[in-house]
Amino acid sequence: MNHASAPPSTIALIGNPNAGKTTLFNALTGANQRVGNYAGVTVDIKSGETYTPHGHKLRVWDLPGCYSLRANSPDEKIALDALTGAIPGESKPDLVVCVVDASNLERHLQLTLQVLELGVPCILALNMVDVAERTGLRLDPAKLSEELGIPVVPMQANAKRGIIELKQALRFPFPNAAEHRWIDSSENPETSRRTFITQLCDLAARRPDSHQQTRSDQVDAILLHPIYGWIALLGIFFTLFWAIFSFAQIPMGWIESGQSSFAAWINATMNEGDFRSLLVDGIIGGVGGVLMFLPQIGLLFFFIGLLESSGYMARAAYLMDSVMAKVGLSGKAFLPLFSSYACAIPGIMATRSIDSAKERLVTIFIAPWMSCSARLPVYFLIVPLLLHEHEGTWKQALVLFGIYALGTSAAFFVAKLLRSRLGKDLNPGHFLLELPPYRKPQWSYIFRHVFDRSFSFVKKAGTLILGLSILLWALSTYPKSTTGDAADALTHSAMGRIGAIIEPAVKPLGFDGRIGTAILTSFAAREVFVSSMAILYRVEETPDPAATRKLLRERLASASWPDGRRIFTPLSLVSLLVFFIYAMQCLPTTAVVARESGSWKWALGQFLFMTGFAYAAALVIFQVGRLIGY
């Protein structure tokens, strides 16, 4: 056999959640790993490379964790598809490594038997033997191997113990598929699997007392306590929010100053012209404005990784279940919705772990109403104007809190309505969650996760957002006016003409055509609103963004309608705020919703509903407010 010229064989890692697949994956593939995002498929399979002891290259897949091959949730479906070769463009894996937690064989072997029944060659990686030994479990890998008919490798992936032995087992030729002798045609396969596992564990994994009180139980006595548990939960998440917003300020400042000095450098070296304008106003302004949020997104993923890796996230979901149940969701919807406060895109992707398809759809639908970080620049512009105060007072913090509460409560209200309209689940009340023991966070995994996420965000900024920025720039630059004045140029451009057309539509909300235009530009990304307003109200950019905002605010405060009335009354400001709280102004989110829900109808419906709701809410506030005399 000549393996050197043949394409590399594929091995797939499969196992229950928390069995240590990803740790093993990272130990096998080292720094070579990358995240494969299969188009059209809703869940990521990580793919990497490793070498056998004889130097043959192997492709390794890290499949999503699953409890069975019955495809109960989207991530289980993808694992099943990968094992059966149902993923387009990929063939069946040549060898499957079943990763099991040695201290939990009774449960984890269920999946192993199901994999063996598929008839693929298989190796059993008996992970976390150290944990098993500490609980007093007496393991007999040789006996297990004999009974299952497949190689069994005891290991401890987090300490890199047993990796060499596993690689030895990955040598060519791969073992043949084992026969599954537990299947008895006269019996239900469930029953025969269970009987077999019970016998097997009696032989090869004898446990003394499985219910001894562990340190995790002692911690849980506090963290899951009906009173202290809630105090701890609130404390942890408030600290987290505070940390994300305050730590992110530092790198955000670096990005901002780097960006403006880059723009200044281009301004200084290039001759004035359309191309310079495209580079500075279109590309650096557009892409840079979005890249600004990279530190916040990175920090959010860092903290989420920390909470997940330590085991606390499952406890938070457990506690939040009772709150979520009030609107027809379960505790599993907590993490996606929480993530959406930073950015709806990772939040929507995190809904994959929700088993119930209807609950998942509802969660996806309301996620963009959790005020994301892209709305913050807009809030920071409007709120001080509303209060006639400087930035950063406690009154503003209170208003900001109110803004978050307004979005969230409306989201929960819609969830309740939608959930009852979608009808009951086939199997209601299926909250079932493993509470893993608390572990020391795996730093390498967390940092890799943060890096992957940040990289895919940067990639998006470099492709989709770059394209949109160029388009927006072109719309607001052409056709050109003759006066050379920035504001005139904008009214003369395609975007300005659109603004004039839409003025009648936004006037009932208390906005003029300029605000209308700025809102229109913000449909690509919300934060664009601030820079559009700056251009429309003739504010010169200064190197200091806070000073620019201050200048803009002064200009806005004195802006008036042709008949002399002020444009920015407190009422029109509130109306504007409410519009931004509810409007769906994020193209990438709509694209992700379409992919995750599998239908453009849902994504479009969500867009129309949210934007319509925002318009109606702003309209009601402005008109009712005027009637009662504000």
Add this chain to the structure above:
Amino acid sequence: MSHFLATDLEIDSAMTLNQVQVGCDVQIRVLSGPGCERLRDLGFCEQLQVRKLAGGRNLICSICGTRMAISRELAEQVLVSPIG
């Protein structure tokens, strides 16, 4: 109750996991209901021993050394009997 017989009488006399007191060890007798496939996947199989660690809206049980949180609706489908 040393040997499990699938008679109606025995199932009638068994209690659900909801009725078990916190801190008690019980043995799973029968799983019945729409959620039992999912329960088996997660390790709630006949013959296995469970300790109930906390009650309330969702129960916490220890099964094979793992802590699991399950809803009352699911716990209702797990019929158990005391060990003894």
